[in-house]
Amino acid sequence: MIVRDIKDIAGTENEVSTPTWTSRRVLLKKDGMGFSFHETIIHPGTETHIWYKNHVEAVWCIEGDGEIETVADGKVYKLGPGVVYALNxxxxxxxxxxxxxxxxxxxxxPPLTGQEVHDADGVYPLDEAKVA
Structure with missing residues (x-):
């Protein structure tokens, strides 16, 4: 069984920050669950270009506000508590x-290894290394 407290992740190598977001990576590839699990804070008034070519992601909004705009069709979706979106x-x-x-x-x-940040295209790299 894996039990972690988010408070124990803050300030460690499993908390990754950029100017637009801070992500606490709770479960990672090395945990062997087949997915990774994160708490992320999107900073107010910021914009992040994202294009997960190598991953699918499901996101559950817990608090605050924001929006997501899909590039293909320009649709804008308001985000707030209770909203879930999936980049399927x-x-x-x-x-x-x-x-x-x-x-x-x-x-x-597939699960993240923990230190990923978006490249110039908004992509997280695919880690092809096997986990023992």
Missing amino acids: DNDEHYLRGGKEPLRVICVFN
Whole structure:
């Protein structure tokens, strides 16, 4: 059994930050669950270009506000507590923070290793290493 407290992740190597978001990586590839699990805070007034070519992601918005805009069709979806969105087609999008920090819970498949940040195309690299 794996039991972790989010408070124990803050300030460690499993908390990754950029100017637009801070992600606490709770479960990672090395945990052998087949997915990774994260708590992420999207900073107010920011915009992040994201295009997970190598991953699918499900996101549950817990608190705060923001929006997501899909590049393919320009649709904009408001985000707030209780909203869930799934990037089931590797959807290229813009994620924008609103007036308040947007706190989300994310699940990735395949799982992340822990230190990923978006490249110039908004992509997380695919880790092809096997986990023992």
